[in-house]
Amino acid sequence: MNPYLIAPSILSADFARLGEEVDNVLNAGADVVHFDVMDNHYVPNLTIGPMVCEALRKHGVTAPIDVHLMVSPVDDLIRMFIDAGASYITFHPEASNHIDRSLQLIRDGGCKAGLVFNPATPLSYIDHVMDKLDMILLMSVNPGFGGQKFIPGTLDKLREARKRIDASNYNIRLEIDGGVKTDNIREIAEAGADTFVAGSAIFNTDDYRATIDAMRAELEQARRAVGQ
Numbered sequence: 001m002n003p004y005l006i007a008p009s010i011l012s013a014d015f016a017r018l019g020e021e022v023d024n025v026l027n028a029g030a031d032v033v034h035f036d037v038m039d040n041h042y043v044p045n046l047t048i049g050p051m052v053c054e055a056l057r058k059h060g061v062t063a064p065i066d067v068h069l070m071v072s073p074v075d076d077l078i079r080m081f082i083d084a085g086a087s088y089i090t091f092h093p094e095a096s097n098h099i100d101r102s103l104q105l106i107r108d109g110g111c112k113a114g115l116v117f118n119p120a121t122p123l124s125y126i127d128h129v130m131d132k133l134d135m136i137l138l139m140s141v142n143p144g145f146g147g148q149k150f151i152p153g154t155l156d157k158l159r160e161a162r163k164r165i166d167a168s169n170y171n172i173r174l175e176i177d178g179g180v181k182t183d184n185i186r187e188i189a190e191a192g193a194d195t196f197v198a199g200s201a202i203f204n205t206d207d208y209r210a211t212i213d214a215m216r217a218e219l220e221q222a223r224r225a226v227g228q
């Protein structure tokens with residue numbers, strides 16, 4: 001099993017102080033910067049693009065930047081985020097005209113590639129592209145906004161995805177995004193996730209380190225429970 005990674009979603013950060021917010025959350029022990037890109041077309045909201053990713057790199061961020069594209073179409077932005085310094089690039093399969101080609105584009109650009117599944121999107125999209133995946137991201141809310149409630153049915157979907165990954169020969173991260181909090185992260189990890197996006201649960205607290213430490217303590221319990 002891969003080490004557990006905590007990936008704060010900067011959607012809930014103070015955008016007026018973004019560089020400082022990212023520094024603070026990384027200094028508080030976060031592993032990955034989760035970067036939500038919304039286009040007011042695929043989802044009903046508008047956020048940040050490749051210029052902001054590049055600005056974070058110029059600011060000195062060396063941690064992995066995990067770019068979640070909630071856009072349609074995807075290929076032009078994939079190219080731009082490769083150039084902007086992304087580490088992971090994930091997209092929604094129904095937003096790409098050619099899923100295999102878009103995944104290959106990401107890998108050819110030197111980034112790790114992944115597919116994202118909305119709560120009602122079937123996992124079967126992974127069937128013929130497992131060899132091109134570094135990450136599967138399950139949305140546990142409908143995409144577009146931070147601060148929503150975790151949809152409990154996602155736990156079964158996580159178990160199914162975990163089985164599929166373990167039965168394959170590939171090292172694919174299983175990421176969860178939406179409504180992840182200190183009081184449910186353990187159950188989510190026990191269902192099979194290894195990468196945890198949390199926006200409001202971290203950025204809406206005064207003490208990022210205390211929140212991340214509390215999440216890690218829960219994850220440690222999960223690790224014991226799943227026997228890793």
Ligand SMILES: O=C(CO)[C@@H](O)[C@H](O)COP(=O)(O)O
Nearest residue numbers: 143144146147178179199200
């Ligand atoms: O991609 C999204 C929303 O579309 C997420 O990354 C949210 O930003 C997570 O926020 P919280 O539910 O953790 O507040």
